[in-house]
Amino acid sequence: MVKCYDITPEFKHYACVVDLLGRVGKLDEAFGFTCRMHDHKNASVWLPLLAACRVHKNVELAEKVVARICEFDSENVAAYVLLSNMYSSVGRYKDAMNTKSMLFKKTNKKEPACSWIRIGNKVHGFVAGEECHPYYNVIINALDLLFGQMKKEEYVADTMVVFLCCFSAT
Template sequence: MCRDYCIAPREVHYACMIDLLGRAGRLDEARDFMKTIPFAPDANVWGALLGACRMYGNIDLGKHAAECLFQLEPHNAAKYVLLSNIYAAAGRWDDVAKVRKIMKDRGVQKQPGCSWIEVKNKVHTFMVEDKSHPQTEEIYSTLEELARQMEAAGYVPDTNFVLHDVEMEQKEHSLYHHSEKLAIAFGLISTLPGLPVRIIKNLRVCGDCHTATKFISKIVEREIIIRDANRFHHFKDGLCSCGDYW
């Protein structure tokens, strides 16, 4: 950029470079590259590093990145949740509890997960384990049938994404009823076979729902598009356009 085009890299360019290194799992190189940045790294840079640490389970570097983000964006709940995800995946429930206490002490409120889908010009909204929809019985029945087919195809619930130290069976039960799964089930029973199902979620789609949606897209032979807080996910034939990194 500097030599050929006389363009000085800005914060966003450094953030993209950290993201590229993070996607490749080259976290040590990403950390060393950050030391070369000629200004204080902003939230985008630290956020890219934290996301990579979550993906690859680097607890120490993830904690450092999160602490820097807490200083830059003390009321951004998503960064606290990412650090909780890292701890929960490692089974470090005491550290998960500490992060929650920090959030409480600082007055940081985690926005409840919510997914919605528009069918026939009407918006249908779902929360986790939501049973307020008029077609709840059919929605849950559809999810149960999908669960059987997914498990037969090799799907295993990833309980690392349930941030509570509870029994395994309870964790799996909670995972099956996340808001995006409920919205997908409703979309499948409310639209014609073969048509795409389009979902919007206010938060980042969790890893288990991402894996489950890949299985569902292949089982029902439908395209499923989810727009979460980070990006679009286009699921088709058991694959996602994000390449499983988001």
């Protein structure tokens, strides 16, 4: 990028490389790549690796990644949620519960999910629970059609990572 195109890599470029390495299962290579970055104190580079660890069920590396994230961002909710989901997916429910409990103690508010999509030249942003998008009703109708088709096709969701636990505020 630098030599041929005079483009200085940004975090998003590094995150893409980490994501690609993770998708093909080269988790150790992705970890080493991230550790060798000149400034690796950015969760946006580590979280794709953590997600890949969950997909490939590499709990040991996931714990290392969360430890790295906590060195510079101990309040990162996504890291704890991914780790907890990973523990659940491999049957380590006590660890999942402990992680969720620790997260609950750190913060009792999870940031709402947010997604973006580009259609043509316009970027649309969506935040979970908000109904203020000008095409909200059209989007809901499209989702209803998709869910209907999924039901018709007898789609079954993968719920292996779902772990529900209630915590009291005391």
